[in-house]
Amino acid sequence: MLMFKVLHIIILIFVCVISGNELEFCEVFDEYAENSKKCSIRNNFTQKRYILYDVNPPEGFNLRRDVYIRLAVFLKRLIEKDEKYQWQLVLPPWGNLYHWQYPNTEFQEYLFWENFFDITSLQQYIPVIEMYKFMEEYSSGSKEIQLDCVYILQNDDEMFKTGKFEDKNEVTNCTRDSLQYYKSKRHIYTSPFWGYHNITTRNIKCLKFHGTASNLYQNLKPIQYRSIMFDHMEIALHDEYGSKEYWKARRSMRYNSELYNIAKNYRKTFLNSTDENDNTDRPADWTKEKSRRNARGGPYLSVHLRRRDFIIGRKESIPTIKNAASQLRQKMDKLGLTVLFVATDGEQHEFEELKSYLPQYKVLKFVPSDYVINKFKDGGIAIIDQIICSYARYFIGTYESTFTYRIQEEREIVGFLPETTFNNLCKTDKKCPRNGQWQIVW
Ligand SMILES: Nc1nc2c(ncn2[C@@H]2O[C@H](COP(=O)(O)OP(=O)(O)O)[C@@H](O)[C@H]2O)c(=O)[nH]1
Ligand SMILES: [Mg+2]
Known part of the structure; x- marks a missing residue:
């Protein structure tokens, strides 16, 4: 018994010493061979490697979801290729998005992915961890979290001028522009880092980058770096846009089950819609899903x-409310439907106007309870709208909206015929740009 106790104490001391070492700053500049050696000793100790990322601040929720897929497929391939390390993708918390309307900003910061997505489903595709988990694991009790390397991706302006695009991965001097969101004091950089003041780095590199996400591989340097971050990750392109692998990653992005349930109740109560009647039942586990079109x-x-913003920025394709109403009426009459579900970011008066043009139809939108507003906020309410749209007999979206694209993908997964999904409102009857049809691959 005493032996066990002594052994226990020895192990405890050993663990403390090791985690103490991990706190020590490890200089990772390539030229310092001595330090690199120190790093490799430390880093070899644990095989866990963390990839973090962020996206251009003005980008919305639905493009950010697309950027996740680029990383997920990259990571999936990386893990297949490189078994030595345990690669983990750290999920960047959501916050301060331009479209999120509720006024109290603190209210919409530091939102973890579990608010919106089912983490277990994501993990069935690649190892992901929430930021708070990463902070716990990585900090070993210290308050400050120092990332080993931060790459800020930049477009190569020259390529955009000449139109000659080729793969590029070139470390360049950081301009003031590229560092505009970062603050530095005595070679330590802080902010933005998703709003966490205790996340810092000493090592920022600006990277002129052109190519697909897998080209970022050369920057990982897992012997030196245990944690690396890519900022402006939207600059890296998809490796396999629209492939089977793309759709696997997409299918793993199941929403938080409570959001599905709220949508389900709404459909049943207001839209006379149930999975049994509508033939839209899905297996609880996305890996068990199969191709179908029924x-x-x-x-x-x-x-x-x-x-x-689309009324201003996309005048060419956004109809007036009156014209939209006329397009919707025509379609409902053709299909023999009398109920219209509207997902919109428009003002209440725009919704009222739409309704006024369609008096003979039941026109509805989802109105969140205080509970839903407080718990799921703008992001969750938008997802509920998306889910309800994805279970309709027929869907009409907005041209070039990523919000619409995510609904179309969901409908492809549920198993609708493409002609009920890939439709969008036209500017007028005569002027009608069309979205592409990105059909599912199983
Ligand atoms: N609830 C709700 N929010 C919407 C709707 N349309 C747009 N939004 C909000 O506006 C944002 C639009 O930005 P984004 O996701 O980038 O999609 P995009 O700009 O349409 O490509 C969404 O993330 C939502 O916050 C809608 O129909 N319902
Ligand atoms: Mg947007």
């Missing part, structure tokens, strides 16, 4: 009516 959908037409 989903029927609930007896309603759904529309994603994108307004706000």
Whole structure:
């Protein structure tokens, strides 16, 4: 018994000494061979390697979801290729998005992925961890979290001028522009780092980058770096856009189950729509899903009516409310549907206006309870809108909206016929740009 106790104490001391070492700053500049050696001794101790990322601040929720897929496929391939390390993708918390309307900003910061997505489903595709988990694991009790290397990706302006695009991965001097969001004091950089003041780095590199995400491989340097971050990750392109692998990653992005349940209740209560009647049942586990095209959908037409910045920025394709109403009426009459579900970021008066043009139809939108607002906020409410749209018998979206694209993908997964999915509102009857059809691959 005493022996055990002594052994226990010895092990405890050993663990403390080791984690103490991990706190020590490890200089990672390539030229310092001595330090690199120190790093490799430390880093070899644990095989865990963390990839973190962030996206250009003005980008919205739905493009960010697309950027996740680029990383997920990259990581999946990396893990297949490189078994030596345990690669983990750290999920960047959501916050301060331009479109999120609720005024209290603190209210919409530091939102973890589990608010919106089912983490277990994501983990069935690649190893992901939430930021708070990473902070716990990585800091070994210290308050400050120092990332080993931060790469800020930049477009190569020259390529955009000449139109000659080729793969590029070139470390360049950081301009003031590229560092605009970073603060530095005595070679230690802080902010933005998702709003965490205790995350820092000593090592920022600006990278002129052109190519797909897998080309970032050369920057990982796992012998030197245990944690690396790519900022402006939207600059790296998809490795396999639209492939089977792309769709696997996409299918792993199941929403938080409570969001599905809220949508399910709404469909049942207001839209007379259930999975049994509509042939839209799905296996609880996305890896068990199979290819099918026999989903029927609930007896309603759904529309994603994108307004706000699109009215100004995309005048060429956004119809007036009156014109949108006329397009919707024609379609509902053709399909024999009398119920319209509207997902929109528009103002209440725009919704009222739409309704006023469609008096003979039931026109609905999802109105969140205080509970839903407080718990899931703008991001969750948008997802509920997306889910309801994805179970309709027929969907009409907005041209070139990533919010619409995510609904179309969901409908492809549920198993609708493409002609019920890949439709968008036109500017007018005569002027109609069309979105592409990115059909699912199994
Ligand atoms: N609830 C809700 N929010 C929407 C709707 N359309 C747009 N939004 C909000 O506006 C944002 C639009 O930005 P983004 O996700 O980048 O999509 P995109 O700009 O349409 O490509 C969404 O993330 C939502 O916060 C909608 O139909 N319903
Ligand atoms: Mg956007």
